[in-house]
Amino acid sequence: IRSHEFSLVVPDHLKYNQPHLTENSRTDVMTVTPWLAPVVWEGTFNQDVLDSIYKPKNISIAATVFAVGKYTMFLKNFLESAEQHFFVGFRVHMHVFTDQPNEVPKVKMAAGRQVMVHKVPSLNRWQEISARRMKQIQDLIEEKLRGNTDYIFCLDVDSKFHGRWGTESLGRLVTVVHPGYYRDDRSRFPYERRPQSRAYVAPGEGDFYYCGGAYGGLLQEVHQLTKTCNLNFEADAKDGIEAAWQEESHLNRYMWINKPSKVLSPEYLWQDFKPKNPEIRLLRFSGVIKNYADIRPN
Ligand code: UD2
Numbered sequence: 001i002r003s004h005e006f007s008l009v010v011p012d013h014l015k016y017n018q019p020h021l022t023e024n025s026r027t028d029v030m031t032v033t034p035w036l037a038p039v040v041w042e043g044t045f046n047q048d049v050l051d052s053i054y055k056p057k058n059i060s061i062a063a064t065v066f067a068v069g070k071y072t073m074f075l076k077n078f079l080e081s082a083e084q085h086f087f088v089g090f091r092v093h094m095h096v097f098t099d100q101p102n103e104v105p106k107v108k109m110a111a112g113r114q115v116m117v118h119k120v121p122s123l124n125r126w127q128e129i130s131a132r133r134m135k136q137i138q139d140l141i142e143e144k145l146r147g148n149t150d151y152i153f154c155l156d157v158d159s160k161f162h163g164r165w166g167t168e169s170l171g172r173l174v175t176v177v178h179p180g181y182y183r184d185d186r187s188r189f190p191y192e193r194r195p196q197s198r199a200y201v202a203p204g205e206g207d208f209y210y211c212g213g214a215y216g217g218l219l220q221e222v223h224q225l226t227k228t229c230n231l232n233f234e235a236d237a238k239d240g241i242e243a244a245w246q247e248e249s250h251l252n253r254y255m256w257i258n259k260p261s262k263v264l265s266p267e268y269l270w271q272d273f274k275p276k277n278p279e280i281r282l283l284r285f286s287g288v289i290k291n292y293a294d295i296r297p298n
Pocket of ligand 1: 211
């Protein structure tokens with residue numbers, strides 16, 4: 001592991017508001033998990049402090065996004081809004097995986113940022129398209145990113161940035177709480193419930209329900225995650241079983257055992273069709289409204 005996760009050095013003479021041990025800027029939400037990982041909400045961090053720690057490290061961040069079939073229509077908004085809000089001022093490589101490279105829009109990128117296009121086969125089942133991403137991310141890390149990338153985030157394309165997503169999200173293993181279930185009892189989480197599946201989560205287990213649409217962390221951690229989830233997905237397939245929510249189910253199983261070092265609040269993946277709850281003070285990234293019947297291959 002490179003040093004980024006360990007040294008938190010600020011420039012000399014950086015001035016910022018004093019933190020008070022007997023005050024908490026957020027009292028309406030959980031800001032630390034039972035295993036002492038921060039839960040990131042607007043109001044819990046100082047972006048100037050964080051940026052000043054990471055800027056001198058000259059970190060490079062990769063993001064992956066898949067646009068297969070009609071999902072290429074989401075690329076323009078995704079990429080343009082990422083330029084506005086995703087790690088602005090940092091080195092970012094956006095890796096676009098698509099079956100139609102010609103459909104990738106040319107988006108003007110700031111210095112140090114670029115889009116890289118990778119051709120992938122067209123698949124007929126949306127479940128496969130979604131789940132196969134894990135293998136392709138694993139391969140990308142092994143073949144292209146090792147040695148030149150520090151952090152990676154894997155994101156759904158049918159979404160858009162609305163607010164800052166930056167250094168506050170960096171961590172060893174990072175996951176986002178799903179906007180649809182965070183107020184629910186764990187018995188209602190849509191985990192895979194068949195014990196035969198390698199994504200199985202037993203009743204009475206599980207911390208939060210996490211999104212398949214956004215996760216990340218240090219390169220080697222995400223490599224381990226995607227490799228493990230893919231192996232489990234493949235082994236399930238051999239047994240003729242597909243988890244309830246494909247790779248999202250496997251991700252949830254993985255995060256139950258391998259606790260994330262940072263948990264991002266649903267500010268980091270909301271859904272446009274949901275009214276904003278009061279605890280969401282800043283909407284950062286959100287899934288756009290889509291008509292599944294029109295855009296999925298089946
Ligand atoms: C949820 C998850 C998604 C995934 C899926 C289960 C969120 C917000 N979304 O979304 O990450 O875990 O459940 O499989 O947590 N894609 C294509 N072409 C297609 C179909 C899918 O490129 O024809 C890609 C695209 O990048 C898309 C992603 O796969 O963003 C996920 O598919 P989805 O958005 O249709 O799945 P959804 O909305 O059920």
